Amino acid sequence: MVQEKLNLTLLTGRTIEQGVGKESGKGTQEYFQSTTMVYMDETDMNKLELRNNDHVLLSTEEGSVVLRAVRHPRGAMPGLVYIPYGPWANAICSTKTTSIGMPSFKGTPVEVQPALNQPILTLKELLRKEFGR
Amino acid sequence: MSIVKSVTCPVCGCLCDDIELTIADGAVAQVKNGCAMCEAKFFSHNNKHRITTPLMRKDGELVPVSYDEAIQKSAEILANATYPILYGWSSTDCEAQRIGVALAEEVGGVLDNTAVVCHGPSILGVQDVGIPTCTLGQVRHRADLIIYWGCDPWSAHPRHLERYTSFTDGRFEGSEWKSYINKVKAAAGKKKLRSLERKGILKERHPHIAPSVNDNKPPEILNKKGRKLIVVDVRKSMTAEVADYFLQVEYGKDYELIQAVRALVKDQELDVEKVAGVPVEYLQQLVDAMTSCEFGVIFFGMGLTQSAGKFRNIDVAISLVRDLNMRTKFAIMPMRGHFNVTGANTVFTWQSGYPYGIDFSMGYPRYNPGETTVVDILMREESDAGLVIASDPVSNFPRRAVEHLVKNPLIVIDPHMNATSLVGDIVFPASIVGIEKAGTAYRMDHVPLPLKKVVDPPEGLLSDEEILSRILNEVRNIKLKTLEVA
Numbered sequence: 001m002v003q004e005k006l007n008l009t010l011l012t013g014r015t016i017e018q019g020v021g022k023e024s025g026k027g028t029q030e031y032f033q034s035t036t037m038v039y040m041d042e043t044d045m046n047k048l049e050l051r052n053n054d055h056v057l058l059s060t061e062e063g064s065v066v067l068r069a070v071r072h073p074r075g076a077m078p079g080l081v082y083i084p085y086g087p088w089a090n091a092i093c094s095t096k097t098t099s100i101g102m103p104s105f106k107g108t109p110v111e112v113q114p115a116l117n118q119p120i121l122t123l124k125e126l127l128r129k130e131f132g133r
Numbered sequence: 134m135s136i137v138k139s140v141t142c143p144v145c146g147c148l149c150d151d152i153e154l155t156i157a158d159g160a161v162a163q164v165k166n167g168c169a170m171c172e173a174k175f176f177s178h179n180n181k182h183r184i185t186t187p188l189m190r191k192d193g194e195l196v197p198v199s200y201d202e203a204i205q206k207s208a209e210i211l212a213n214a215t216y217p218i219l220y221g222w223s224s225t226d227c228e229a230q231r232i233g234v235a236l237a238e239e240v241g242g243v244l245d246n247t248a249v250v251c252h253g254p255s256i257l258g259v260q261d262v263g264i265p266t267c268t269l270g271q272v273r274h275r276a277d278l279i280i281y282w283g284c285d286p287w288s289a290h291p292r293h294l295e296r297y298t299s300f301t302d303g304r305f306e307g308s309e310w311k312s313y314i315n316k317v318k319a320a321a322g323k324k325k326l327r328s329l330e331r332k333g334i335l336k337e338r339h340p341h342i343a344p345s346v347n348d349n350k351p352p353e354i355l356n357k358k359g360r361k362l363i364v365v366d367v368r369k370s371m372t373a374e375v376a377d378y379f380l381q382v383e384y385g386k387d388y389e390l391i392q393a394v395r396a397l398v399k400d401q402e403l404d405v406e407k408v409a410g411v412p413v414e415y416l417q418q419l420v421d422a423m424t425s426c427e428f429g430v431i432f433f434g435m436g437l438t439q440s441a442g443k444f445r446n447i448d449v450a451i452s453l454v455r456d457l458n459m460r461t462k463f464a465i466m467p468m469r470g471h472f473n474v475t476g477a478n479t480v481f482t483w484q485s486g487y488p489y490g491i492d493f494s495m496g497y498p499r500y501n502p503g504e505t506t507v508v509d510i511l512m513r514e515e516s517d518a519g520l521v522i523a524s525d526p527v528s529n530f531p532r533r534a535v536e537h538l539v540k541n542p543l544i545v546i547d548p549h550m551n552a553t554s555l556v557g558d559i560v561f562p563a564s565i566v567g568i569e570k571a572g573t574a575y576r577m578d579h580v581p582l583p584l585k586k587v588v589d590p591p592e593g594l595l596s597d598e599e600i601l602s603r604i605l606n607e608v609r610n611i612k613l614k615t616l617e618v619a
Binding site for chain 1: 144169170171173174176177180182193249250253254257285287288289291343344345346348349367368369370371373374381384385435436438439440441443444490502503506507508509512525527528529530531532533534535536539549550551552555556
C-alpha cells in the first residue's frame, strides 16, 4: 500500500565512502556525495514509491533536511534509516545526552516523505541556513 | 624520489605502522599497504582544501592575517573568557594535547575530547566495572573467536580484520582469507545468474523479493575449523557480510540481548522464543561458540555507545566477558575512532586525573559527565568562547549544540577547511600530524606508536604544538599584566 509518509528510526554512522571523503577534505565532492544520502530498507522505499536516488525530506523534532534515498544494499533493516555522519545528518539528530554527555546519534524518531523536487543544500548553503555564516 | 618504510598511518585507531610511501618532489606520490582512507589522508597534504594562512573574521568575512595577530587575538579571547570550551584533540599528537591541558588550566576552561561523542560511554562503563582487555598482538596470534558487536570495521577501521583479527596469520591461529575469497566467488556467481535472469537470457527461477530479517538464518558455526567471526548489528553491514555468523538485533535492544546471553552462559534456561528479535536457538549457538573457544574477543563500537542505554550497554557487555572468563579466556576492546583519541584520554588522565569532560573553572580539575561535557554545556548555553583543534564539531555535533558554539568567539586550528573552520572567527592552519610533523599517538589497545614526518609542511605553517604553546605564552603574559595592574 502506498503511503505519503513513514515514521521510522534514524541511525547515523560510518561508511567507507564517508571515511574517504572526510580524509580527502570536507569540501570535496566525495564527502558531499557520501554524506547527503540516506540508506533505506527496500520495503520502506516501496511503501513511499521511491526509486534509488530520489530525494526525500526527513523531519525530526530538531529540524528537517533533504537527502538522496538509496536502497540499503545488504539485507533488510525495516523501520530504520541510516545516514552517514556529517552536517546533514546532524541537522536532524537528537541532542538528548541522557545526562552522560553523549547525544543520541542513533534512535531519533524521524518522519520520511518523498520530496522529489526539493534540492539538497551544499555545505555552504546548509551552514548559512543554520548558523547564518 | 625516495621511499619511506614503516610509516604509521594517522587516520583511525588501528594506527597501521606498515605503510610504505613514495615521496617525489616533496609530495606523497604513492601509498602502499594502506586502506582507502589512509591513501586519501596521505594525498590530502597538498590538495586545494588546505588552509594556507591564518584567517580572521572581519565584517562577516574571513580575511588573511599574520600568525602573530591571530595568536594575540586568540589569547585575548581565551584570557578574557569566563568559561571557554577547549574541544577536539583526537587527531593531533600527545605533545600538543599536553599543552592543551596546560592551556585549559590557565584559562579555567572546559577541556573535552571527541570521546564524548564516541566512546565516552565506554569509559563510563569501564569506570563502573573495570575491563578485561589485551593488546591487539594477543588477538592476532591467539584469538580463535572474534565478535564485532555494533561496529563495522570494514567501513571505519578497514584494515582491522587484515592486521589484527580474522584475516591475519598469527603464530597460533591462521588467516581466514581463503574462506572469505570462496564466499565472495560464490556470491559473485549468484549475482551473475540473477543478472542473466533479469536480462531474460536465463529462465527466471528466483523472482525478486525484498530482503527480510528472517533471511539471516545463521549456519551451524561450531563445525567450522579455524578462526570464527561473528557480527552482531542492527543492519547487515559490510563486516556482517564477511562474517561466519550474523545476528540481527532489533534497534535499542542490545542490553536485553546481552543479558540473555549472560543467562545462557550461566546455563540458565530462557522461557521465550526470541530475545530482541533473535531466536533463542541462534543465541544458544552463539553461546556455544563463546564457551567452546580457546580465546575470544569482543570488539564493540558506536552501536552500543550511541544506542539507547549507552554506558549501561557497555557495563553489561563487560560483565558478559567477566562471566565468560569463568568458562574460558575472553577479552573486550572498544573500537576507537580517531587515530589518537586513546592518546587524548591517556594524556588528560595523566595530567588531570580524568579522561574527558574536565572542568578547570574552579581552579582544580572536576569531572562530571552530563554536566562538564561539551554538548551539555552548549545546550545550557554556558560557554562564552571556544577553541576547536583537530576536529569538526560543526559537522559532528547535533545542530542545536553548534548554534551556541557559533554565537561566541570561535578559534579553530585545523590543516583543512571544514565546516568548523568555515564558521570560525579565527582560523589557524596547522601542519598535518603524522605527515608533516612527528609525534606520538596511542593505538586503540593503548600501545603508543611514533608518527613520522615524511614531507615538509607548506612554508611558514606552524604545528598544533607550536600554535598552542604560543597562545599559552601570550595568555600567561596577559594574565601577568592584569595582575601587575591590579
